[in-house]
Every structure is written in structure tokens, then in C-alpha cells.
Amino acid sequence: MGTTLTTREVWRTWFARVTVGEFLGFLAPALPGALTSSALVLVLAGTAEGANAVAWATGLAVFAAITGSALTRLLDRS
Template identity: 85%
Template structure:
């Protein structure tokens, strides 16, 4: 653990930077989604979201783990985000086909895909983090919980506000505000997980 930051300072710094990073990153798919329904464009925007988030996280992690590779962390975060967006959009694009499946098969497919999406980012980052802190495998579960909570908050915030026929600017604004709430939720939970890992070390 770095001697320049206490675990409390790590959490506060992580929360600020990661909330800002995810909020800025989420603007890419939010604005893209308001302008187009192109799946490849949305996956590209989601990958950019991951890269921005990873860069923001590195600003904190490099102070705690000076030898952590920023390109590797940013790279795995971007790839994981792109994967998550691709799986989600694939499900949306084939929603009618999925609706024809027997319920047990649909439930199994959704469970596998949803688990893969929730575990993707934490697993990718674990591949880097495991070289720097004991118990890094706990990061995978913590990220899954953080993103699940963030998505629930995002949905609860945006669903009542998004209505058919709204101007593109309003759609984008609601999505951006929802992204901010989601980012803060995710940052708070992952920040707590990071401080626990540091305390274990």
C-alpha cells in the first residue's frame, strides 16, 4: 500500500475520479444511442467508455501500485466494456427470436449472458490487479455487485423520464444524468472494495 494515501483517502480519491471518469465515458454511448441505433457504433462507443473509465481508475491505482501497467489496465477495461455492450446489444437485436424460446431455455441463456456481462470487467481487471495485491479475486465479485447496483439505479432513474417522441437533446440529457447516478453508485462500491483489499494487504 502507498505511504502517500491512507485507505480513506484512497476511497475519496477513487470515488471522485471514477465517478467523473465513468460519467464522461458514458457520454459516448449515451450520445451515440441518442443519434443512432447502429450496434457497431454503440459497441465502439462502449469500448471508448471503458478506456476512459480505465484511465480514470489508473490515476488512483498508480499512486497505490506504482508498478501497475496503465496500458494493460486501460486495455482490459476497454475490451471488457466493449464485450458487455456487444452482448447486451445482441440480446436487444434478437429480442423477438429470444421471445420464442421455451422459458427454461430463455432463463438459462439470460442467466449465462447476464453473468458474463457482470463478470467481464472485474475479471479483466483482476488479470492485472492480481500481481499487485493479495485477494485480488474478490475484485471480480465486487465489480459485479457494483455494476448490477449501478444498472438498477440507472434504470430506476431513467425509465420514468424517457418518453416516446422526446427531442434527441432531452433523451441524451436524461441518459447522461442517469449515467452520473450509475457512475457514483459503481464508484462508491468499488472504492469500498479497493480499500478492503488494501487493508487485507
């Protein structure tokens, strides 16, 4: 009962999900900023945007540290 995925399928699935997640993550602080002219809301939106970028970078670093060279070997097989 195993599922075999090709590298291309994994990357397509990952890319689609990350793209949607990033879009929604950037939309969350942008929408309040676009709907109001309050300086406080714009500052809060910018703070949320920065937190999103830091979270993405941290997640990427942790993923690279956990997978190590396994990811490199996976990509070299394609």
C-alpha cells in the same frame, strides 16, 4: 519528502476519479445515440459501450493480478 495517505483518502480519490471516468465513458456512446435515430449510430454506440465494459473488467483483473494479496493487506489495516 514522502506523502502519507490513509486508506480512506486513497479510496475517496480513486472513487471520485473512477466515477467521473465511468460517467464520461458511458456518455460517449450514449450521446450520439440520444441525438440521432439512425440504427447504425445506435449499433456503434452499443459497440463502444461493450468495449468500455470489457476494458473495465480487464483492467480490474490485471490490477488484482498485479497487486495480489498486497491490496488485501492494505484493506485489512483500516
